[in-house]
Amino acid sequence: MSTREEVLGRIRRAVEGAPEVPEAEIPRAYRTEVPCDDLAGLLAERVADYRAIVHVVPSARVAATLAGLVEGKRIAVPDGLPAEWAGPVSQAAATVLADPARDELDTVDAVLTGCAVAVAVTGTIVLDAGPGQGRRELTLVPDHHLCVVRAGQIVAGVPEAIARLSPDSPLTWISGPSATSDIELDRVEGVHGPRTLEVVIAV
Amino acid sequence: MSERATGAPAPRALPAEEGGGGRASVTFIGMPRSFRENAAEAVRNDQLGRNLRKATHTIRGKRARVVEELPDWAELREAGRAIKDHTLRHLDRYLLQLEEAVTRAGGHVHWAADAAEANRIVTGLVQATGESDVVKVKSMATQEIGLNEHLAAHGVTAYETDLAELIVQLGDDWPSHILVPAIHRNRAEIRRIFRDRMASWGRPAPEGLSDEPAALAEAARLHLRERFLSSKVAISGANFMVAETGTMVVVESEGNGRMCLTLPETLISVVGIEKVLPTWRDLEVFLQLLPRSSTGERMNPYTSMWTGAVEGQEFHLVLLDNGRTGVLADEVGRQALRCIRCSACLNVCPVYERAGGHAYGSVYPGPIGAILTPQLRGMGSELDNSLPYASSLCGACLEVCPVAIDIPEVLVELRARARHPRSERAAMRAAGWLLGDQARLARAQRLATRLRRLVPRRLPGPGSAWTDTRDLPEIPEESFRDWWKRS
Ligand code: SF4
Numbered sequence: 001m002s003t004r005e006e007v008l009g010r011i012r013r014a015v016e017g018a019p020e021v022p023e024a025e026i027p028r029a030y031r032t033e034v035p036c037d038d039l040a041g042l043l044a045e046r047v048a049d050y051r052a053i054v055h056v057v058p059s060a061r062v063a064a065t066l067a068g069l070v071e072g073k074r075i076a077v078p079d080g081l082p083a084e085w086a087g088p089v090s091q092a093a094a095t096v097l098a099d100p101a102r103d104e105l106d107t108v109d110a111v112l113t114g115c116a117v118a119v120a121v122t123g124t125i126v127l128d129a130g131p132g133q134g135r136r137e138l139t140l141v142p143d144h145h146l147c148v149v150r151a152g153q154i155v156a157g158v159p160e161a162i163a164r165l166s167p168d169s170p171l172t173w174i175s176g177p178s179a180t181s182d183i184e185l186d187r188v189e190g191v192h193g194p195r196t197l198e199v200v201i202a203v
Numbered sequence: 204m205s206e207r208a209t210g211a212p213a214p215r216a217l218p219a220e221e222g223g224g225g226r227a228s229v230t231f232i233g234m235p236r237s238f239r240e241n242a243a244e245a246v247r248n249d250q251l252g253r254n255l256r257k258a259t260h261t262i263r264g265k266r267a268r269v270v271e272e273l274p275d276w277a278e279l280r281e282a283g284r285a286i287k288d289h290t291l292r293h294l295d296r297y298l299l300q301l302e303e304a305v306t307r308a309g310g311h312v313h314w315a316a317d318a319a320e321a322n323r324i325v326t327g328l329v330q331a332t333g334e335s336d337v338v339k340v341k342s343m344a345t346q347e348i349g350l351n352e353h354l355a356a357h358g359v360t361a362y363e364t365d366l367a368e369l370i371v372q373l374g375d376d377w378p379s380h381i382l383v384p385a386i387h388r389n390r391a392e393i394r395r396i397f398r399d400r401m402a403s404w405g406r407p408a409p410e411g412l413s414d415e416p417a418a419l420a421e422a423a424r425l426h427l428r429e430r431f432l433s434s435k436v437a438i439s440g441a442n443f444m445v446a447e448t449g450t451m452v453v454v455e456s457e458g459n460g461r462m463c464l465t466l467p468e469t470l471i472s473v474v475g476i477e478k479v480l481p482t483w484r485d486l487e488v489f490l491q492l493l494p495r496s497s498t499g500e501r502m503n504p505y506t507s508m509w510t511g512a513v514e515g516q517e518f519h520l521v522l523l524d525n526g527r528t529g530v531l532a533d534e535v536g537r538q539a540l541r542c543i544r545c546s547a548c549l550n551v552c553p554v555y556e557r558a559g560g561h562a563y564g565s566v567y568p569g570p571i572g573a574i575l576t577p578q579l580r581g582m583g584s585e586l587d588n589s590l591p592y593a594s595s596l597c598g599a600c601l602e603v604c605p606v607a608i609d610i611p612e613v614l615v616e617l618r619a620r621a622r623h624p625r626s627e628r629a630a631m632r633a634a635g636w637l638l639g640d641q642a643r644l645a646r647a648q649r650l651a652t653r654l655r656r657l658v659p660r661r662l663p664g665p666g667s668a669w670t671d672t673r674d675l676p677e678i679p680e681e682s683f684r685d686w687w688k689r690s
Contacts, residue, residue: 004314007476007524011295014532021289023481030278030488046501102432102466122494122502135514136465136507140458141432159487167450167483170513173490173506178458181498182367182383183390183416184254185261191366191420192427193458193505 034156039120040203043154046123050176051189052197059202062148066112066200067092069146073109076100076142078134081112085148099134102141110144111194116171118149118201119161124175125149125199126161136170145174145194149201237589242558251387251559258386259550265499266547266603272501273491282488284607287541290481291531297446297479298522304449308511310518315473317525318348324521325350325438325471326357332469334359334436338427340453340463341365342440343381343544344473344523346566347579350438361438362404362430364459366423373400379560379568381546382497387559390414397422405430427459437463441474442543443489444520447482450510451520454493454503464507471519476527477540489543492605496545526579535616539575541606548600548610554593563590570600574613582621591617 001009036042040056048054057065067088075093077086089112090096097104105111114132115125125147127133139145155161165171178193189195270276290297302312315321325345329337337354339345339361351361351372363372370385371378374396378384385393394414401408406426412418439460443452451472453460464470480489494503512518531537549555549569560568564586565576573594577587591614600610 002314003316003320006316007314007522007528008295008298010524010528011298011476011531014528014537015292015294018292018534018537021285021292023289026285026289027278027281030275030282030491032487049501050504106432119502124502129514136461140461140465158490162484162487162490167445167448167508167510170510171506171508172461173502173508175500175502175504177504178456179504180366180420180457181262182365182370182385182457183393183419185258185383185386186416188416188420190417191424191457191459192364192431192462 030159031157032159034121034160036120036156039154039156040151040201042120042156043118043123043149044199044201046120047125047176047197047199048123050123050179050197052123052176052199054199054201056201056203059150062200062202063088066146066148069198069200070110070112074107076105076108076111076138078111078113078132078138080131080133082114082132085112099138102137105137105141108142110146110196110198111139111142112146112148113139114148114150115153117161117164118154119156119158120154121157122175124161124173126165127172127174128165129169129171136172139172139174140193143194144196144198146198146200147174149199151201151203154201237585238558238562238564238593239589241562241564241586242554242593250389252557254387254389255556255559258380258383259556262383262499263550266496266550267499269495269499269501273495279488279491280605280607283492283543283605284541286480286485286488287606288538290479291477291537291540294476294479294531297481298476300446301444301449301479302522304446305511305518305520306449308449310449310511310520313519313521315521315523315525321348321473321521321523321525322350322353325473326354326359328469328471328519329354329359329436329438330357332436336360336362336430336434337436337438338362338364338430338434338463338467339368340437340439340455340460341368341384342438342473343566344440344475345438346378348473348523348525350473362427362434364427364431364463365455366420366457366459369423369427370396373397373404375400377561378566380549381544381568381571382549383546387561390416390419393419397426401426427462431459431462431466434463434467436469436471437467439463439470439472441472441478442493443486444474444479445481445483445486446479448510450483450508452486453507454490454497455506456498456504458505461505461507464509465514467516469517469519471521473521473523475523475525477531477542493543493545496543496547496603496605526581530575530578533578536574536578536613538608539571539578539613541608542571542575543606544571545605547603547605548608551599551603552594553597553599554595558593563593565590570594570610571608574608574610574617577617577621582617588621591615591621 044054044056070093072094074095076097079099116128117126177189177197178191179189180191181187313324354361363369367385380386391414397408408422441451442454494500552570555569563572567575573590577590580587582588594614596611
């Protein structure tokens with residue numbers, strides 16, 4: 001008998017006669033929608049709580065804001081970054097590397113991406129490796145992650161985010177910069193992931 | 204102060220039994236004794252006590268604040284409990300569904316009945332890549348099976364990358380907390396470990412390293428950076444697996460998880476069979492319950508989700524039984540399999556706070572360890588036999604548990620089965636009687652607490668038989684309910 005059959009057999013014997021917990025009876029009385037009339041404001045507040053840098057700007061000012069932030073820097077960008085950001089950014093930055101290889105990634109000052117969804121209540125941005133977000137390592141190796149969130153991408157709570165996302169592509173949920181509390185429970189920002197997270201929220 | 208002055212046990216594991224079936228798993232050497240004897244040593248250690256108290260109280264407060272923020276916490280907890288119970292009842296079906304989904308997405312699924320088989324599978328997979336170094340993300344399942352020791356015996360070095368695990372590995376030490384494995388070490392000790400030991404594992408600590416947490420974190424970043432960028436094989440665990448989609452979920456803080464999950468060409472995840480969830484939607488419950496219970500944050504810094512082989516990576520999933528099906532067969536004990544390893548029960552436990560994690564002699568310390576370890580390993584040893592007594596049955600663990608595991612109930616049940624002296628049986632009956640009536644429990648605890656000031660370490664009535672043989676104060680200085688109301 002294979003181990004697979006052995007383990008499955010053990011499970012079947014173990015639960016024989018155990019009380020049923022029908023799927024339909026799983027109580028889901030928790031909130032699946034959280035009322036919130038200022039999603040961008042709440043997101044900004046909650047992201048800032050993690051000691052990330054937050055800019056809330058009108059959509060029309062996003063390109064100019066990004067240009068200011070990358071000025072004179074060596075920047076990595078993913079494929080598919082919206083043209084209205086890519087243009088001004090490539091003019092302002094010293095160097096723009098499009099979807100660079102790993103060893104080059106370790107040499108950039110920052111990486112600029114969009115995101116798929118943002119969760120206001122928890123201050124989380126979610127990347128799904130789609131256009132304008134890139135492979136997972138793109139937002140991991142550089143020490144500074146600059147991320148643009150459009151107003152329409154913000155949802156209130158975790159259930160709304162799960163409903164919008166698909167597990168078909170790899171997902172990275174990011175809540176603030178890399179951090180640890182392993183030393184005497186003192187929170188320190190910045191271990192292996194980007195030590196600076198800068199979020200531009202377009203309203 | 205000597206390296207062991209924190210009460211850390213000797214740094215070696217009994218190798219998991221080779222070949223034989225059954226429940227091979229690692230026991231910490233240096234603690235063949237009972238929980239009481241281990242704990243007594245920890246209680247005498249002031250430094251450990253201070254480190255632990257500071258840490259558990261800090262995190263307890265953070266947890267309480269973020270849990271209070273959610274008006275639907277009770278409903279989330281109820282859903283979490285029910286989802287887990289439903290899954291466990293149909294575990295065979297969901298594992299098969301998971302296997303199919305992972306395979307469809309290009310991953311490979313392996314089944315391991317026990318520690319020896321899991322170790323063999325993983326070692327074989329690593330050897331097939333031709334690599335002799337692997338990077339690891341903190342994983343309790345691989346600690347449980349003693350994977351690092353097994354790999355080492357076959358010429359493969361496993362590098363722990365979680366900051367706390369790195370401290371433990373460099374210090375030749377044992378983890379003492381689920382979430383913060385080096386909770387028993389303070390900054391000065393960590394600095395010394397980094398300064399003395401980093402060089403023999405790779406890049407040495409920076410000159411003039413201070414004991415500031417930020418400087419220590421920076422030293423870890425530098426030490427591991429090159430290794431992350433060049434490693435070809437990574438080994439992880441997972442917090443959740445979604446049967447419906449084949450998706451794996453790893454929740455972490457530092458980014459070492461992302462490094463290990465993303466950069467290497469081959470990824471091997473060793474995951475206990477109880478970690479499966481039926482549907483994608485179920486994550487909406489657990490991604491709220493876990494971070495708030497665990498680190499006391501609204502969300503942990505990084506959560507990675509992937510389905511099968513992604514971005515050109517080769518992916519292997521090793522499904523681990525190692526005693527879990529035995530726990531599943533136990534009517535009372537099976538609820539322990541709901542555990543999402545948040546560690547909230549450790550942080551509120553008056554016994555853990557005094558005894559420290561090492562006293563539990565297992566990778567699963569604290570209240571959850573007291574019920575899980577004896578069930579996973581059996582109650583053959585004196586230590587495992589004594590673990591169900593590592594509790595005052597105050598109920599704090601149940602109140603904070605995000606999946607409502609009735610730890611006191613399981614403890615009482617396990618006590619009834621332990622081979623123990625008559626005195627302990629008497630005390631056990633007393634505890635059962637106390638538990639039968641919440642009001643009486645509260646009253647008795649308050650009484651015992653008051654008496655404790657006069658006659659330390661003695662319970663009135665039948666409890667004294669047990670306390671007489673224990674110098675661990677098993678009644679909290681303040682009864683849990685009073686403490687909870689006050690804090
Ligand atoms: S038993 Fe409950 S509180 Fe303890 S670690 Fe497991 S889930 Fe968390």
